[in-house]
Amino acid sequence: MERLVLAGTAPEAEFSALVKEAGLDAVVRILLDEVLFRCDEPVNRTPVHIALDLTHEGAHRRMVFRLVRDEPISVVDDESVPVQRELRMAAVDLVRRLFGPMGPPKVGDFHDTFLPARPDDLRDLTELVLATNQASGTLLSGCTTPHLDLGRLSLAYGSDKWASFHWYTAHYEEQFARYRDLPVRVLEIGIGGFDGELGGGSLQMWKRYFHRGLIYGLDLFDKSALNRPRLTALIGDQADAGALRAIAERYGPFDIVIDDGSHDNAHVRISFETLFPYVRSGGVYVIEDMQTAYIPRFGGSAGSVAGPDTSIGLLKGLLDDIHYQEQGPARGTRPTLTQEQVVSVRVCRNIAFIEKGANDDIGFPAWMDDEAWAALGAIPPAPDEHLDQQKGEPRESH
Structure with a gap:
């Protein structure tokens, strides 16, 4: 886990070494958990399925998410279920999204296919498009690192x-x-x-x-x-x-x-x-x-x-x-x-x-005395001599 976190700012070669050692499936499981943890709650009333394909050096792993309001986001075991959106990105890019420096929302690091198949009933197309937009925003909220209060x-x-x-x-x-x-x-x-x-x-x-x-x-x-x-x-x-x-x-x-x-x-x-x-x-x-x-x-x-x-x-x-x-x-x-x-x-x-931290700055040397201060041209007044006893006013000091 610690190596995966550090890979968010490391050269891609270090991520590749981690995948080779731990296996792509193990890495994807951790990324899936992180995405689900960060996702906002779904607001779409119509259920939407979104596929996320993660790729690495010719291999890929596909996850299908079901999102609908008032239900926790679930991962569908049946990858053949019809999906309303397909997203594909390199696994290392998702790692950088999750564990890289915070910044504005990213674009241009994933492939997107909106409604890859023609819906059977076009009468509900308007609602389906709205629900897919909302669900996509929810899933992408889990793939980012916003500045949260x-x-x-x-x-x-x-x-x-x-x-x-x-x-x-x-x-x-x-x-x-x-x-x-x-x-x-x-x-x-x-x-x-x-x-x-x-x-x-x-x-x-x-x-x-x-x-x-x-x-x-x-x-x-x-x-x-x-x-x-x-x-x-x-x-x-x-x-x-x-x-x-x-x-x-x-x-x-x-x-x-x-x-x-x-x-x-x-x-x-x-x-x-x-x-x-x-x-x-x-x-x-x-x-x-x-x-x-x-x-x-x-x-x-x-x-x-x-x-x-x-x-x-x-x-x-x-x-x-x-x-x-x-x-x-x-x-x-x-x-x-x-x-x-x-x-x-x-x-x-x-x-x-x-x-x-290191609280080791010495400040004034231990040997500093009135003679040394006089040599510097400024003898600090004693604490009880800072007021003029006759007038009750601060003395001028340099």
């Missing part, structure tokens, strides 16, 4: 990250835009689902949003019924550091980790301390629902100040870590992992984005 995807797949208790997707759009065209690995802690429901709405949302991404979800319960190409449900406890490390060793490193799990403050800290080392440089670790830092039954602190053992306390500590170079006597000591690798912390209401 994350809030709409959240609603479509039943995630609670927008227009629910939270309004997170606007923040996610801002923070994740740079990753959207990349073959990212995303791990989300907490798959969701209550009262026996399977959940997985957020995982499907991320799969659609990151069209080249491999999406992993972690839950206490078996949610493997959600498994599809590019989406894998894992079983594990976010409070078990050993289990988290084993998962990260097998499926990481990750570009994005999202903690939407138990929201227990101790669990939040265990997960961060265990998984942050497995976030790639340039990646981001997200903590959701930090209101529990003020709720005692989640290990939070009652009152207006969150304690050091809460998720908010974790973020406060990371702010100090970012500025470890400026901490006087601590300068020159061996930095911790978070001091060395946390480069930014962006906090919005109930959600935080922790960016990983």
Whole structure:
């Protein structure tokens, strides 16, 4: 799956090598699943059958889709069924449509035959033409990568990250835009689902949003019924550091980790301390629902100040870590992992984005003193000398 995703931007020879190794049928099965996952819901009232022929180096595989309103799109086993439209494209072109960079809708990369056979009854021709147009648009929606609004995807797949208790997707759009065209690995802690429901709405949302991404979800319960190409449900406890490390060793490193799990403050800290080392440089670790830092039954602190053992306390500590170079006597000591690798912390209401990178710029040399500043022609004033005590006005500085 990962090689197929990377083939979206690789030379055609790499796709050919993959087909030779895995077989065209295996590749076509994955492409079929991806197309069906991305398709809009059909709106045509009259049933329409559309054939899609995928070709590669003289071989071809034919799939016939049945589309009609209020029914899921199905693949017809009988390829001899009369079709209202035939589409043919090279398999590598479909891979580039699905896993290449986002852009405007493509044309000119497929062959199209509209109503290849004369209908038996021309009295319904107008309705048939309209239905075929609508069904064709639906099928082609699954063969493209449009710029979809994350809030709409959240609603479509039943995630609670927008227009629910939270309004997170606007923040996610801002923070994740740079990753959207990349073959990212995303791990989300907490798959969701209550009262026996399977959940997985957020995982499907991320799969659609990151069209080249491999999406992993972690839950206490078996949610493997959600498994599809590019989406894998894992079983594990976010409070078990050993289990988290084993998962990260097998499926990481990750570009994005999202903690939407138990929201227990101790669990939040265990997960961060265990998984942050497995976030790639340039990646981001997200903590959701930090209101529990003020709720005692989640290990939070009652009152207006969150304690050091809460998720908010974790973020406060990371702010100090970012500025470890400026901490006087601590300068020159061996930095911790978070001091060395946390480069930014962006906090919005109930959600935080922790960016990983190289926090190793030294800034002012440790030997800089007043004599050195004087040699530069500018001695910085002491913090308590910035106001003129007589007039209460700022002193002019250069």
